[in-house]
Amino acid sequence: MRLILLGAPGAGKGTQAEIISEKYSIPTISTGNIIRAALKEGTEMGLRAKAYTERGELVPDEVVIGIIKERLAQDDCREGFILDGFPRTIPQAKALDEMGITVDAALSIEVDDSEIVKRMSGRRVCSGCGASYHTEFKKPEKDGVCNLCGDDLVIRKDDEPETVKNRLSVYHDQTEPLKSYYKAAGKLLEVKGQDKVEDTTALVLGALSGI
Ligand code: AMP
Numbered sequence: 777m778r779l780i781l782l783g784a785p786g787a788g789k790g791t792q793a794e795i796i797s798e799k800y801s802i803p804t805i806s807t808g809n810i811i812r813a814a815l816k817e818g819t820e821m822g823l824r825a826k827a828y829t830e831r832g833e834l835v836p837d838e839v840v841i842g843i844i845k846e847r848l849a850q851d852d853c854r855e856g857f858i859l860d861g862f863p864r865t866i867p868q869a870k871a872l873d874e875m876g877i878t879v880d881a882a883l884s885i886e887v888d889d890s891e892i893v894k895r896m897s898g899r900r901v902c903s904g905c906g907a908s909y910h911t912e913f914k915k916p917e918k919d920g921v922c923n924l925c926g927d928d929l930v931i932r933k934d935d936e937p938e939t940v941k942n943r944l945s946v947y948h949d950q951t952e953p954l955k956s957y958y959k960a961a962g963k964l965l966e967v968k969g970q971d972k973v974e975d976t977t978a979l980v981l982g983a984l985s986g987i
Contacts, residue, residue, distance in 0.1 A: 777796075777856040777858075777984070777987075778856050778877070778879045778880050779796065779857070779879060779881055779882075779883060780858075780859045780862075780879050780958070780963075781859065781885065782882055782883065782884040782955065783885035783887065783969070784889070784892050784943075784944060785892070785896070785940070785944070785947060786887070786895045787886070787887040788885050789860050789861065789885060790804075790860055790906075790908040791914060791976075792885065792973075792977060792980050793858045794907065795980075796858055796984070797858055802855060802856040803852050803853060803857050804860050805847050805859055805862070806860040807840050807844065807861045807864075808860070810843050810847070811829060811835060811840075811843075812901075813906070815829070821842075824839060829933075829934055830939075831942065832940070832942035832943040833946060834950060837865055837867045837871070840862060840864070841868060841871045844862055844868075844871075844872070845875060848875070848877065859879075863954060864951045865951065866953060866954065869958075881964075881984070882954065882958035882965070884964065884965070885967055885969045885980070886966055886967065886968050886969060887969035889944050891969075892940070892944060893937065893944075895910070896935050896937075896940045897935075898910045898911040898913070900920075900929040900930065901929065901931075902922035902925060902927050902928075902929055902930075903927050903928050903929070904922060904925045904928075905924055905925045905927065907923070907924050909929055913971065913973060914973055965984075965986075965987070967980055
């Protein structure tokens with residue numbers, strides 16, 4: 777299975793990606809997580825990306841296309857993968873096509889902007905492995921601690937309300953047109969994001985069973 781997850785920031789892509797990843801035994805490739813890890817390590821790519829991510833803007837296409845090219849060439853992607861957060865622009869989608877990569881589906885998780893703003897205030901991520909949590913909808917077993925690796929859960933800098941507004945407008949301007957792009961290719965699947973993680977998962981797995 778080669779899958780693209782589309783949807784606004786905070787729609788639940790990362791959470792659903794973790795579940796699909798486990799069910800189908802394929803890796804999730806999250807450009808956001810790769811960029812955050814690079815920022816933490818202070819690599820050259822991380823330094824280039826810093827100002828963009830902090831403002832809630834997109835990192836230049838050539839940077840993320842480079843990241844994806846390198847990552848998809850690794851062995852664990854041979855049997856399939858989930859792309860979480862890539863592509864985010866039409867040129868990125870075209871670059872993926874030009875790499876000769878055909879996806880089975882682009883699944884969009886639809887959530888209204890007002891709901892996104894509410895959700896983002898409770899979002900937490902693991903500072904170690906990048907796993908996502910929510911204070912109400914996806915609580916860790918132990919407060920403030922990652923179930924998977926035991927590192928601290930933190931609030932992402934770009935989840936501040938002002939930055940979220942900017943990220944949403946970037947999503948509508950630059951990423952939402954990808955729905956038409958993949959619809960034209962006959963690859964678009966749409967599900968409505970639900971309050972409960974497991975209810976969204978049921979819709980996602982139902983949609984994927986048809987491909
Ligand atoms: P995410 O965790 O997917 O919300 O990504 C966090 C931030 O990383 C975004 O707001 C962008 O600044 C950057 N980013 C992640 N993926 C991409 C992408 N495909 N294209 C451009 N910027 C990206």
